Amino acid sequence: MASFRMLRFLLLLVLSTTNVLILHPVGTYANSTTNAKQRHKPLFVFGDSAFDPGNNQYLDRMEKGPAYYSPYGQHFFAGATGRHSDGRIVPDFIAQNANLSLIPPCLETGANFTNGVSFASAGAGVFSDLPGVMNLEQQVMKFDEIKEWFVQKFGDVKSRKALKRAVYVFGFGGKEYLSLYFNGHNISKTYQRLYAEMVVRNLTNAVLELYNAGGRKFGFQNVGPLGCLPMLKAKKPELKDACIEELMSMARKHNKILAGTLKRLGEYMPGLKYSIFDHYNSLLDRINNVTNYGFEEGKAACYQNEPEALNWMNWGGNNWMEQYTLCHNSSRYIFFDGMHTTESANSQIAELMWDGPPSTTQPWTLKQLFEL
Ligand SMILES: *[C@@H]1O[C@H](CO)[C@@H](O)[C@H](O)[C@H]1NC(C)=O
Ligand SMILES: *[C@@H]1O[C@H](CO)[C@@H](O)[C@H](O)[C@H]1NC(C)=O
Ligand SMILES: *[C@@H]1O[C@H](CO)[C@@H](O)[C@H](O)[C@H]1NC(C)=O
Ligand SMILES: *[C@@H]1O[C@H](CO)[C@@H](O)[C@H](O)[C@H]1NC(C)=O
Ligand SMILES: *[C@@H]1O[C@H](CO)[C@@H](O)[C@H](O)[C@H]1NC(C)=O
Ligand SMILES: *[C@@H]1O[C@H](CO)[C@@H](O)[C@H](O)[C@H]1NC(C)=O
Ligand SMILES: CC(=O)N[C@H]1CO[C@H](CO)[C@@H](O)[C@@H]1O
Numbered sequence: 001m002a003s004f005r006m007l008r009f010l011l012l013l014v015l016s017t018t019n020v021l022i023l024h025p026v027g028t029y030a031n032s033t034t035n036a037k038q039r040h041k042p043l044f045v046f047g048d049s050a051f052d053p054g055n056n057q058y059l060d061r062m063e064k065g066p067a068y069y070s071p072y073g074q075h076f077f078a079g080a081t082g083r084h085s086d087g088r089i090v091p092d093f094i095a096q097n098a099n100l101s102l103i104p105p106c107l108e109t110g111a112n113f114t115n116g117v118s119f120a121s122a123g124a125g126v127f128s129d130l131p132g133v134m135n136l137e138q139q140v141m142k143f144d145e146i147k148e149w150f151v152q153k154f155g156d157v158k159s160r161k162a163l164k165r166a167v168y169v170f171g172f173g174g175k176e177y178l179s180l181y182f183n184g185h186n187i188s189k190t191y192q193r194l195y196a197e198m199v200v201r202n203l204t205n206a207v208l209e210l211y212n213a214g215g216r217k218f219g220f221q222n223v224g225p226l227g228c229l230p231m232l233k234a235k236k237p238e239l240k241d242a243c244i245e246e247l248m249s250m251a252r253k254h255n256k257i258l259a260g261t262l263k264r265l266g267e268y269m270p271g272l273k274y275s276i277f278d279h280y281n282s283l284l285d286r287i288n289n290v291t292n293y294g295f296e297e298g299k300a301a302c303y304q305n306e307p308e309a310l311n312w313m314n315w316g317g318n319n320w321m322e323q324y325t326l327c328h329n330s331s332r333y334i335f336f337d338g339m340h341t342t343e344s345a346n347s348q349i350a351e352l353m354w355d356g357p358p359s360t361t362q363p364w365t366l367k368q369l370f371e372l
Contacts, residue, residue, distance in 0.1 A: 040154075040162045041370055042116035043103055044146075044215075045091045046139050046206070047171030049122035050340060053089065054082030056122050058107035059132045065122060066337075071303065071326055075343050084122060086302070086330040087343030090221070091118060091169065093350030098167070098370045106142050114153070116166065117146050125175035126202045136172060140206050147213060163214040167369050169353075172203055173223040173258075177250040181226075187246075196254045200261050211269055217369040218274040219353065222258060223251040225284040230301040231338025241299070243284075251280055273372065275364040277353040282360050286334055286345065293348060298334040302327035302342060 045051050049067070057064055065082070066072065072080040075087030082105075083089045095103050095115070103118045104111035111117075119139035126136045134142065150159035176199045180187060187195075207218055226232075227244030236244065259276055266272050290298040305324045327333055331344040341349070352360045355367045 039165055040114075040158070041098065042114070042162055042166040043091070043095055043098060043100055044116050044143065044166055044168045044210075045103055045118035045120050045171075046136065046168065047120035047221075048124040048175055049084045049120075050174075050221075051089060051091050051118065051120035051169075051171040052082060052084065052122040052124075053091070053103065053105050053118050053120070055105040055107050055118065055120065055134065056132060057082055058105065058109075059121070059134070067122065072336075075330060082122070084337065084340040085343055085346060086336045088346060089343075090171070090346045090350045090353065091120075093347055094169065094354060094366060097350070097354045097367065106139075106146060113146055113149055117143075119143060120171065123175070124172070125179065126172050126199050128175055128179060136202065136206050140209050143210065143213070160214055164216055165372075166215060167217045167219055167366060168207075168210055168215050169219040169221070169366070170203070170207075171221045173199055173254055174226055174251075177223065177226055177247060177254065180250065181244075181247050192250055193253060193257075196250065196257050199254060200257045203258070204261055204265060207265075208269075211272060216271045216273060217372065218272070219366050219369065220258065220262070220274065220276045221279045221349075221353065222255040222276055224279045225287065226251050228284065228287050228299070229339050230299065230304075230335050233299065234338065255280055273364055273369060275353070275361055275366055275369055277349075277356065278360045279349065282349065282352055282356075283334075283341070283345075286348070290334065294332075295334055295344070296332040297327070300333070301335045301338050302330045302333040303337045 045053075052067075054068075057068060067082050067084045068080050070080055071086065073083055073085070073087060074080070075085075077083070077087065083092075091103055095101065100115040103116045104113065106113075106117045106119045119134065119142050121134035121139065123130050123133040124135050124139070129135055147159070147163065150162060153159070154162060176195070180192075180195060207215075210218075225243060225248060227247035232244055232247070233239060255278070262274050262276065266274065286293045286295065287298040290296060303324060303326050330336055330342050333342050334345045336342040353366050355361075355365050
């Protein structure tokens with residue numbers, strides 16, 4: 001796979017040089033035809049707890065996480081499913097907009113993967129390696145198995161076409177910066193930048209692997225306003241309405257590097273089309289201006305353990321923690337637990353990813369990618 005090696009090399013170059021490179025834009029794409037909408041276009045999801053529809057229950061773990069117990073999921077599902085929300089997560093809404101059924105976890109045996117697969121795994125990082133969690137690399141390895149499933153089911157030609165028309169959505173990166181933050185304070189700006197470059201390089205390596213396997217359309221949710229997570233702010237009441245700047249700046253740095261890298265890669269990878277959703281600013285704006293978006297509470301979690309000090313994650317749950325408080329109406333909250341957003345916030349986020357204005361979603365929207 002010489003061309004793949006070359007791309008990897010170019011990626012290193014793109015990330016490691018400040019010199020101006022001579023770029024050769026590739027701008028020829030097939031014109032979409034009128035029956036494009038009927039074509040088979042699966043959705044593949046990669047990410048962490050924000051995108052996990054329940055993969056971790058199939059992994060060898062001592063104990064299922066709180067999202068497998070009440071009151072998670074109940075706003076929409078009959079019971080908890082492993083989704084870290086009161087109801088649907090962002091990929092559920094994206095699938096709905098793309099006229100696809102709910103995207104099953106890749107580890108669910110006997111599942112119908114025709115409409116796509118979710119590889120997302122709660123706790124996943126780009127290069128973190130926790131037991132009972134599929135990190136990015138393992139998620140991409142799983143994709144190879146699913147590719148085989150497509151070939152078996154639809155044959156070589158049809159599966160190749162489906163994988164090319166498919167949209168690959170990524171929600172990654174937050175974990176890396178939270179780990180860095182928890183591992184030690186006052187990390188130098190230079191180290192933060194090198195670290196962010198490494199995270200982005202690893203993430204774009206995965207994109208290259210999927211591109212090499214035939215993928216062409218990629219969607220990214222950039223890193224959110226990590227310093228505003230209720231579980232972190234609960235430990236720092238002195239901050240009042242402000243968020244933890246150290247984490248905010250790491251997220252911004254990652255997002256800037258991600259956007260620059262994809263822009264440059266797009267010019268080397270024929271046919272690559274991507275969408276970046278500005279999760280950071282979209283969520284931050286909602287946190288700061290709740291009422292503009294139909295919320296009442298943007299800072300506290302709906303679902304909190306009581307007393308809060310017992311559980312730093314701010315997770316409760318009938319089978320997890322005995323004492324907890326649940327807000328009256330989770331639809332009015334942005335955060336469901338200390339780290340994860342509610343279904344109503346997820347629905348707004350997904351809408352922006354799907355068809356948001358260029359100020360939040362660019363250069364393409366997911367809707368445009370699905371329509372290609
Ligand atoms: C696609 O083809 C149609 C008809 O040939 C043309 O009118 C339209 O402008 C083309 N669209 C793009 C994006 O090239
Ligand atoms: C979904 O279905 C609706 C109604 O049939 C259609 O208008 C829309 O274009 C479809 N969307 C996609 C992305 O296929
Ligand atoms: C799998 O899903 C596809 C798309 O929804 C459907 O057409 C097909 O019949 C399903 N296959 C099985 C075995 O259920
Ligand atoms: C943080 O690091 C900077 C530069 O290395 C140093 O000047 C500063 O004193 C450090 N602050 C703390 C609180 O350790
Ligand atoms: C990410 O980085 C780790 C450690 O450097 C490496 O082992 C792994 O192969 C990389 N993953 C991808 C997808 O590039
Ligand atoms: C919860 O809040 C939403 C949004 O304000 C509202 O539409 C819904 O009716 C409320 N539900 C209950 C049970 O009060
Ligand atoms: C649209 C809007 O009102 N945005 C405001 C949200 O909150 C931030 C911080 O308080 C303001 O700077 C924005 O103008």
